[in-house]
Amino acid sequence: AxxxxxxxxxxxxQEKEAVTLDCTYDTSDQSYxxxxxxxxxxxxxIFLIYQGSYDExxxxxxxxxxxxxxxxxxxxxxxxASQLGDSAMYFCAMREGSEYGNKLVFGAGxxxxxxS
Amino acid sequence: EAQVTQNPRYLITVTGKKLTVTCSQNMNHEYMSxxxxxxxLGLRQIYYSMNVEVTDKGDVPEGYKVSRKxxxxxxxxxxxPSPNQTSLYFCASGERLWPEQxxxxxxxxxxx
Numbered sequence: 001a002x003x004x005x006x007x008x009x010x011x012x013x014q015e016k017e018a019v020t021l022d023c024t025y026d027t028s029d030q031s032y033x034x035x036x037x038x039x040x041x042x043x044x045x046i047f048l049i050y051q052g053s054y055d056e057x058x059x060x061x062x063x064x065x066x067x068x069x070x071x072x073x074x075x076x077x078x079x080x081a082s083q084l085g086d087s088a089m090y091f092c093a094m095r096e097g098s099e100y101g102n103k104l105v106f107g108a109g110x111x112x113x114x115x116s
Numbered sequence: 117e118a119q120v121t122q123n124p125r126y127l128i129t130v131t132g133k134k135l136t137v138t139c140s141q142n143m144n145h146e147y148m149s150x151x152x153x154x155x156x157l158g159l160r161q162i163y164y165s166m167n168v169e170v171t172d173k174g175d176v177p178e179g180y181k182v183s184r185k186x187x188x189x190x191x192x193x194x195x196x197p198s199p200n201q202t203s204l205y206f207c208a209s210g211e212r213l214w215p216e217q218x219x220x221x222x223x224x225x226x227x228x
Binding site for chain 1: 160
């Protein structure tokens with residue numbers, strides 16, 4: 001079974017609107033972490049946000065927030081007030097295990113296109 | 117400037133010809149890792165290293181070797197490349213795996 005599932009291959013959003021990118025995960029560990037990375041068309045990988053499984057509050061970084069629903073095993077990325085520069089591929093990823101768990105598993109990604 | 121560098125950025129080679137992709141970071145990070153990116157599969161971890169002389173397999177280590185003799189360098193070695201290793205390769209480093217890693221610019225490898 002896939003550990004990280006991103007069900008939306010592609011999404012469109014109007015500039016200045018909010019958009020949610022879906023991510024569900026599968027793990028039996030109690031300690032894990034979830035990441036979102038952005039990959040623009042130029043190809044570089046850019047870290048956006050991180051949520052630990054024991055973090056009580058949803059992570060936020062500027063216009064990015066992670067909607068963490070532990071019981072549903074979902075970690076959706078919410079981008080508020082979309083900008084044209086948000087057009088990119090977005091990857092959800094998970095690390096498992098204890099403090100020393102150092103493997104990272106990525107989802108297949110979601111392509112986001114922001115329309116003007 | 118804090119950065120992760122990879123060389124070469126582009127490489128076309130033939131089956132069976134040994135090659136090395138270098139990765140270097142100037143941030144004194146302990147954790148380094150290699151990933152390959154293929155369409156529809158996202159990124160998959162090949163190997164990672166938690167410190168000098170400490171390396172471990174990721175999800176797709178077959179056909180690859182790594183070494184970590186110095187903290188700043190983490191080369192990826194393909195001893196006998198095959199066409200199924202044609203991919204985009206990323207090196208990354210961080211204090212540890214989380215909260216974030218810094219990625220290199222990527223190396224696009226084609227094996228014919």
